[in-house]
Amino acid sequence: MTPNTDSIWFTEMCKEGGSAFSLQIREKLHEEKTAFQHIEIYSTTHFGNLMVIDGFVMLTALDNFLYHEMMSHPALFTHPDPKRVVIIGGGDCGTLREVLRHPGVRQVTQIDIDERVTRLSETYFPELCESNDDPRAELLFIDGIKWMQQAEAASIDVIIVDSTDPIGPGEVLFSEEFYRACHDALRPDGLIVQQSESPLLHRALLKRIRHDMVSAGFAGTRTLQFPQPVYPGGWWSATMAMSLSAWPEPRYAEMEKIAGMRYFNRAIFDASLALPAFMTEE
Amino acid sequence: MTPNTDSIWFTEMCKEGGSAFSLQIREKLHEEKTAFQHIEIYSTTHFGNLMVIDGFVMLTALDNFLYHEMMSHPALFTHPDPKRVVIIGGGDCGTLREVLRHPGVRQVTQIDIDERVTRLSETYFPELCESNDDPRAELLFIDGIKWMQQAEAASIDVIIVDSTDPIGPGEVLFSEEFYRACHDALRPDGLIVQQSESPLLHRALLKRIRHDMVSAGFAGTRTLQFPQPVYPGGWWSATMAMSLSAWPEPRYAEMEKIAGMRYFNRAIFDASLALPAFMTEE
Numbered sequence: 001m002t003p004n005t006d007s008i009w010f011t012e013m014c015k016e017g018g019s020a021f022s023l024q025i026r027e028k029l030h031e032e033k034t035a036f037q038h039i040e041i042y043s044t045t046h047f048g049n050l051m052v053i054d055g056f057v058m059l060t061a062l063d064n065f066l067y068h069e070m071m072s073h074p075a076l077f078t079h080p081d082p083k084r085v086v087i088i089g090g091g092d093c094g095t096l097r098e099v100l101r102h103p104g105v106r107q108v109t110q111i112d113i114d115e116r117v118t119r120l121s122e123t124y125f126p127e128l129c130e131s132n133d134d135p136r137a138e139l140l141f142i143d144g145i146k147w148m149q150q151a152e153a154a155s156i157d158v159i160i161v162d163s164t165d166p167i168g169p170g171e172v173l174f175s176e177e178f179y180r181a182c183h184d185a186l187r188p189d190g191l192i193v194q195q196s197e198s199p200l201l202h203r204a205l206l207k208r209i210r211h212d213m214v215s216a217g218f219a220g221t222r223t224l225q226f227p228q229p230v231y232p233g234g235w236w237s238a239t240m241a242m243s244l245s246a247w248p249e250p251r252y253a254e255m256e257k258i259a260g261m262r263y264f265n266r267a268i269f270d271a272s273l274a275l276p277a278f279m280t281e282e
Numbered sequence: 283m284t285p286n287t288d289s290i291w292f293t294e295m296c297k298e299g300g301s302a303f304s305l306q307i308r309e310k311l312h313e314e315k316t317a318f319q320h321i322e323i324y325s326t327t328h329f330g331n332l333m334v335i336d337g338f339v340m341l342t343a344l345d346n347f348l349y350h351e352m353m354s355h356p357a358l359f360t361h362p363d364p365k366r367v368v369i370i371g372g373g374d375c376g377t378l379r380e381v382l383r384h385p386g387v388r389q390v391t392q393i394d395i396d397e398r399v400t401r402l403s404e405t406y407f408p409e410l411c412e413s414n415d416d417p418r419a420e421l422l423f424i425d426g427i428k429w430m431q432q433a434e435a436a437s438i439d440v441i442i443v444d445s446t447d448p449i450g451p452g453e454v455l456f457s458e459e460f461y462r463a464c465h466d467a468l469r470p471d472g473l474i475v476q477q478s479e480s481p482l483l484h485r486a487l488l489k490r491i492r493h494d495m496v497s498a499g500f501a502g503t504r505t506l507q508f509p510q511p512v513y514p515g516g517w518w519s520a521t522m523a524m525s526l527s528a529w530p531e532p533r534y535a536e537m538e539k540i541a542g543m544r545y546f547n548r549a550i551f552d553a554s555l556a557l558p559a560f561m562t563e564e
Contacts, residue, residue: 009302018328019511020291022302046300063482200345200511201328227509227517229301229482234516235509267556274553276545 010042010050012057014232017201021057021230023047029124034116037168041124047230049124051092053117054168057230059092061125067195067236068094068128069264070226074272075158075193075240076102077251082157083107086185088144088173090162091117094128096137099160101258108137115141145172151185159186161194166205174209179216179241189244192218196239198232199225199279206237207282213241222247223279224272226263292324292332294339296514299483303339303512305329311406316398319450323406329512331406333374335399336450339512341374343407349477349518350376350410351546352508356554357440357475357522358384359533364439365389368467370426370455372444373399376410378419381442383540390419397423427454433467441468443476448487456491461498461523471526474500478521480514481507481561488519489564495523504529505561506554508545 011022023044030041040052048061059067072095076082083106085099091112099108112118118139122129131137140147148159159182164170172178173194182192196202196209210221218241228236255266293304305326312323322334330343341349354377358364365388367381373394381390394400400421404411413419422429430441441464446452454460455476464474478484478491492503500523510518537548 011302011304016328018306018326020293020304020306022293022304024300024302044300046298200509225509227482227507227515229515229517233509233511235511262560263558265556265559265562268558271553271556274547274549276550277547278544280547 010044010052010057012052012055012232014201017198017232019201019232021232023050023057023060023230025050030120032116034114036114039116039120041120051120051124053164056165058164059094059125060230061127063229064092064094064128065262066226067228067231068098069261070224070272071095071160071162071193071195071238072098073255073261073264074224074238074269075160075191076105077255077269078240078248079158079191080189080248080251084156085109085158085160086148086151086156087111087160087162088148089164089170090160091115092121092125092128093118093132094125095160095162097128097131098261100131100134100136101260106136109140110137111140111142111144111147113141113143145178145181148178148181148185151181153184154187156185157187157190159190159192161192163195165197174205174212176212176216179213179218183217183243186243189242189248191240191242193224193238193240196223196237199223199235199237199276201233203282206239209239213239217243219243219245220247222273223275225275226272292326292334294334294337294514296483299480299514301483301514303514305332305339305342305512312402314398316396318396321398321402323402333402333406335446338447340446341376341407342512343409345511346374346376346410347544348508349510349513350380351543352506352554353377353442353444353475353477353520354380355537355543355546356506356520356551357442357473358387359537359551360522360530361440361473362471362530362533366438367391367440367442368393368430368433368438369442369444370430371446371452372442373397374403374407374410375400375414376407377442377444379410379413382413382416382418383542388418391422392419393422393424393426393429395423395425427460427463430460430463430467433463435466436469438467439469439472441472441474443474445477447479456487456494458494458498461495461500465499465525468525471524471530473522473524475506475520475522478505478519481505481517481519481558483515485564488521491521495521499525501525501527502529504555505557507557508554
């Protein structure tokens with residue numbers, strides 16, 4: 001597994017997939033142990049800057065637009081009129097930036113337990129933080145689960161769970177108990193979206209998320225799928241859930257009106273909801 | 283880049299992407315130098331059997347269905363009535379199997395220069411070769427470019443270029459000259475589809491393919507995109523071209539009638555044609 005001894009590589013193993021993904025490194029820019037996790041920042045040869053948390057690739061400058069756009073726009077355009085948005089996790093601020101593209105959004109609260117993620121993102125991924133000073137943005141660095149459990153009932157339109165993998169600090173964000181707190185904090189027509197790993201390599205987890213969201217009180221779920229080269233298998237998913245028994249008509253006309261997206265558009269919205277044959281059978 | 287010294291890994295580097303993909307190996311099942319290339323077969327821990335040619339991952343048992351279904355069904359369901367199909371490359375016979383699912387197809391000629399690929403596929407990927415004895419299938423082991431240059435004019439409905447990467451023996455299959463030979467061998471309503479690498483990492487190549495196909499006489503092109511975890515970046519594309527000035531209505535009703543597909547369905551057909559914002563801008 002050492003293809004070229006003249007070059008330096010960062011490698012993330014995916015144990016449950018028997019696979020690994022590597023990026024060629026120019027230099028390590030930063031490394032620290034925070035109160036919560038181990039963060040590394042590298043400069044790569046082809047993917048721009050890279051953030052790694054506890055050995056897992058979080059994002060690169062080259063391809064994070066895929067993930068951040070798909071974590072925000074499908075949910076926001078499915079909701080009839082999202083004004084109050086909460087992001088759990090998302091400390092790199094890329095999802096926050098996408099949410100703030102929506103002129104109808106009045107307030108976005110981003111709650112990441114680790115302030116260091118945001119401070120390092122400001123330094124090494126400034127383009128993701130360019131909307132942090134938007135007066136509609138509120139950045140909190142506290143426990144997102146506790147915050148959600150204490151949130152005012154029926155006060156939020158869209159909850160985006162932009163978390164790490166379901167191991168370590170992110171694990172509790174993949175639980176029926178957390179979904180129930182989200183369900184109660186959402187308005188009756190509100191919706192939640194959570195990153196839900198690889199459609200190919202994490203099929204059991206995807207099923208469990210859908211099951212747990214319904215057990216927590218949501219009426220139904222929808223799976224979104226999209227490419228994400230730096231995550232295991234290069235193919236990723238998010239799961240949306242809503243309390244209404246019928247999904248509203250997405251606001252297609254407005255999808256064309258918001259500028260700045262590099263992946264998302266109306267056709268991609270529909271495409272992301274198309275389920276492969278093996279998933280519709282499940 | 284040695285994540286675990288107790289395990290054995292196969293690694294493919296993508297030089298032009300500064301990335302690498304690795305699969306954990308149980309054992310090497312076979313290795314040989316043929317007259318044309320170097321073939322290795324491995325048993326992996328999670329992806330089933332793996333075929334490697336000249337150091338590049340060709341396919342694994344786990345995820346080849348994505349590629350093979352997308353190389354065949356979108357083109358075959360776009361053509362109004364494909365009867366005569368030619369596959370250039372495709373020696374593992376996975377594309378052949380998919381094409382033969384279509385009852386209207388009367389003859390499929392697969393032309394791979396290296397017979398050893400097919401013989402090894404029969405041994406290590408028998409599921410891909412289960413239709414090789416279909417009376418409609420013809421397997422030739424000769425130079426596909428010469429064959430195409432000598433093919434009867436206007437005699438083929440669909441040409442599928444299921445080739446290796448545009449380096450080594452596959453390089454000549456990515457040329458205007460080859461596309462012109464294909465154009466002349468196709469009936470007026472015929473179409474060609476070719477694997478065209480990663481939408482993210484090989485954008486210049488994708489552009490060149492589209493350009494060269496039009497220079498060779500085709501009226502227009504369409505890009506298909508789909509996940510393919512074992513190829514660089516995990517996100518892959520194919521490019522279709524046709525001589526008619528308007529694309530025919532795809533045969534949607536018949537997409538539901540053919541059994542055995544694990545990825546492709548009607549919704550996935552449409553989804554594969556949805557272009558990301560950054561591609562529509564190009």
